Amino acid sequence: MKIGNVGQDVSRIGLGTWAIGGGPAFDGVDAEDLGIQTIHEGLAHKVNLVDTAPGYNFGRSEEIVGKAIAGNREDYVVITKCGLIWDGEGSFFNKVGDRVLNRSLDPASIERELEASLTRLGTDYIDIYMTHWPAIEPFNTPIAETVEYLMGLKEKGLIHGIGAANVDSNQVREYLKYGDLDIVQMRYSILDRTVEKDLMPVCIENGVTVQAYSPLEMGILAGAVPRGYVPPAGNARAGKKWFEPANLELAQDMLDAWAPLREKYDCSSADLAIAWILAQDENVTVLSGSTRPEEISENVRAMSINLSDEDAAWMRGYAEKIG
Template sequence: MRIGDIAQDVSRIGLGTWAIGGGPAFGGVDTEQQGIATIQAAPSLGVNLVDTAPGYNFGRSEEIVGEAIAGHRDEYVLITKCGLVWDAPGAFFNRVGDTVLNRSLEPDSILREIDRSLERLDTDHIDIYMAHWPAIPPYNTPIADTVACLMDLKASGRIRAIGAANVNAEQVLEYLRYGQLDIVQMRYSILDRAVEQELMPTCIANGVTVQAYSPLEMGILAGAVPRGYQPEPGTARYGKKWFEQARLEQALDMVEAWEPLRNKYNCGTADLAIAWILAQNPHITVLSGSTKPEELAQNVRALSVELTDEDATWMREYAEQLG
């Protein structure tokens, strides 16, 4: 698929590197060497899109990506982001370990961020530069100002396409009113379909690529979370809706009910979850949070699973019955 003015085709499945960045959000698990191997294996698996952000372990994810792609930059389409800072003022966003992340999309902050991202990634340009979260008071930067800054970066050749994550339909239209928007990153899985109401239709109607993150609900829809699992406080899964015990049991019941489909399509649980998203519209791309080459290889198999309309509808109707 094509995104914005990027010269090369972009794979419909991309590699997300939040977990690869490690750090407090993932319980301090060391995934760096496996992560580098996964990034380096991606092109041979047909995956050229790699997504990262400064906010993923305070720049460490970007550094890992930069190390992994060294000498092979032209084989990758890179997404990184701006708008979450930990060493500058902004509106409070979150606390990760002992460090506070703030939101800021002020142009001066973006210009500081891109310099640091280019250095960590060891590249002279970023293919897709994305506002990570919308601005909020008391740092409620107008979208017009943010877009103007991003358009200037594109004109200078430092970025090739413009994206926004976690926005709503009205904000998408405002980006387009004042400049350009090529891709929107949104939380989307068969268990979390809220974006289908307004956001996704708005993007598709305006030629904006939709990119789904958390398609496997942090492992639940990959069959990787056991019954009775309780995430540790402070980790990325803690406090998430589908990790509440009653809802987790419902989700795992659904995954078990997919067994006839796994047999029919000769595929895995994750394959079905990703294939369902891809089947919703040809302008959708999916991020895989794989931390091992074999996990990414498994997720890529979803591209060959062509769900019938009947099966996709059955999966949706089952999910709609859950709390």
């Protein structure tokens, strides 16, 4: 499929590298070797889209991606982001370990971020440059100003496409009013369908690619989270709705109920969860947060599952009953 005017086709499953970056949000794991192997394994399965961001362990994820794509840059479509900084002024976003991330979409800040990202990635262009989070007070740069700057970067060839993550439908309309918007990343899984109400329809109506992140709810829908699991303090899973004990149990009961479908399609729970998202619309893509080669090898199987309308509706109905 195509994303905006980005030259090459991309697979409907891309590789998200937040966890590959390691760091405090992921139990301090530095998965460089496995991360590089996973990115290479993805390409072997025609997964050529790799998503990263400076905010993923303070540039570490970008560094790993840069090492993985070295020598084969043209084979990959790379998404990286701007708007979360740790070395300048901005609106408070989060504290990760001992460092604070702030939000800023000021053009001067984006300029510094882009230069650093190009260096870490070892490239002279970004396929898709994405705002990571909208700007908010007290550093609320207007979308018109941010888009104007991004369009300038596009004209210079420093970036080839423009994306936005974690935006609402009105913000999407504003991006489109002032310039290009090729792709929107949104949290979307069968357990979290909030975006279906307004955001997703606006994107599809305007030809903006929808890219779902956290399609497996950080491992729950892959069956990788044991019953009774409690995330440690500071972990990326801590405080998330579906990791609350009662909700986690309901989600795991749902996976048990998927057993006949796993047998019917000869697949895993992760395959079903991803296939369900892909079945919603042909303009929807998915990011797989795989951290090991075998995980990306497994997740790409979802593209070959022809989930019937009846089964997709049954899965939705069950999910709606539990939240």
